[in-house]
Amino acid sequence: MDKQSKIYIAGHRGMVGSAIHRKLVALGFKKIIVRTSTQLDLRSQKAVQDFFESEKPDYVFLAAAKVGGIHANNIYRAEFLYDNLMIASNIIHAAHDHHVRKLLFLGSSCIYPKLADQPLKEDYLLSGPLEQTNEPYAIAKIAGIKLCETYRDQYGDAFISAMPTNLYGPNDNYHPENSHVLPALLRKFHLAKIKHEPHVEIWGTGQPMREFLHVDDLADACLFLMDNYDKKQFVNVGTGADFTIADLAKLIQKIVGYEGKLVFNTDKPDGAPRKLMDVSLLNQLGWKASISLEEGIKKTYQLAIENNSLVE
Numbered sequence: 001m002d003k004q005s006k007i008y009i010a011g012h013r014g015m016v017g018s019a020i021h022r023k024l025v026a027l028g029f030k031k032i033i034v035r036t037s038t039q040l041d042l043r044s045q046k047a048v049q050d051f052f053e054s055e056k057p058d059y060v061f062l063a064a065a066k067v068g069g070i071h072a073n074n075i076y077r078a079e080f081l082y083d084n085l086m087i088a089s090n091i092i093h094a095a096h097d098h099h100v101r102k103l104l105f106l107g108s109s110c111i112y113p114k115l116a117d118q119p120l121k122e123d124y125l126l127s128g129p130l131e132q133t134n135e136p137y138a139i140a141k142i143a144g145i146k147l148c149e150t151y152r153d154q155y156g157d158a159f160i161s162a163m164p165t166n167l168y169g170p171n172d173n174y175h176p177e178n179s180h181v182l183p184a185l186l187r188k189f190h191l192a193k194i195k196h197e198p199h200v201e202i203w204g205t206g207q208p209m210r211e212f213l214h215v216d217d218l219a220d221a222c223l224f225l226m227d228n229y230d231k232k233q234f235v236n237v238g239t240g241a242d243f244t245i246a247d248l249a250k251l252i253q254k255i256v257g258y259e260g261k262l263v264f265n266t267d268k269p270d271g272a273p274r275k276l277m278d279v280s281l282l283n284q285l286g287w288k289a290s291i292s293l294e295e296g297i298k299k300t301y302q303l304a305i306e307n308n309s310l311v312e
Helices: 015-026 047-056 069-077 077-097 132-153 181-195 214-229 243-256 280-285 293-306
Strands: 007-009 031-033 059-062 102-106 159-164 167-170 199-204 212-214 236-237 259-265
Touching: 007 015, 015 031, 015 214, 047 077, 059 077, 059 214, 069 077, 069 132, 077 102, 077 132, 077 159, 102 132, 102 214, 102 280, 159 214, 167 181, 167 214, 167 293, 181 199, 181 236, 181 243, 181 293, 199 243, 212 214, 212 293, 214 236, 214 280, 236 280, 243 259
Parallel strands: 007 031, 007 059, 059 102, 102 159, 159 236, 167 212, 199 259
Antiparallel strands: none
């Protein structure tokens, strides 16, 4: 990409899309194309085709998606499958029709089988059953990967895919029911601190292990891949290190400064027992994450306080 390239970011208001937008602006890119969901319904094939015909982007970052945590994924199963299938299908097909030079599709670590060997290698895709609670979302993301692969196979399109691990950072979702584990815990501990509550409830046993990547690191990796990678194989993006939910909770407790007790509610679901990405392919290409978990959470917590994101 050069500074005069027309770059479309699908999902620029989301956590990932906004991080990519910040990175591009900081690097001096001038022709960044964005639309809100009210301006452009990505589930509408005609609307997406008309947009690509009008704007003719050179490059596309496909970061738009309907997202949420275990609860949201399990409750809104049809919406998560339909909306994400339509978004991926419409944008990837329009990018082909309108001769986009390169497209990067962003997926999720939930594409891997629930009980896959650890760490998760790219080769493990479709090697076993998915985690049931977020199966619809995972299937839609797998379909996006396969669209990129097959459009490359059949038409020679330069479409690539990246699978990030669990993300956190600016513009995260702190909704009490629809958020992921890290922002949910930040909110819980912050509210418990200011209300002087005696304990904080943690869903599940606390034993599942998760990897966490700051979204600014992901944005950096996305630009790196757009400039340096052009193969069919999708690429894992992560840190290569994971933590138990219990250890994450204790770290957040320390950062927030909450002095009460932790109570683990084992009646709530744990989700997959472990999800650690094998990032050796990306490391071999020349990219590694640079933001530590403690540093990243401190920055995220401070920003959330400044933006009043943690209040009820």
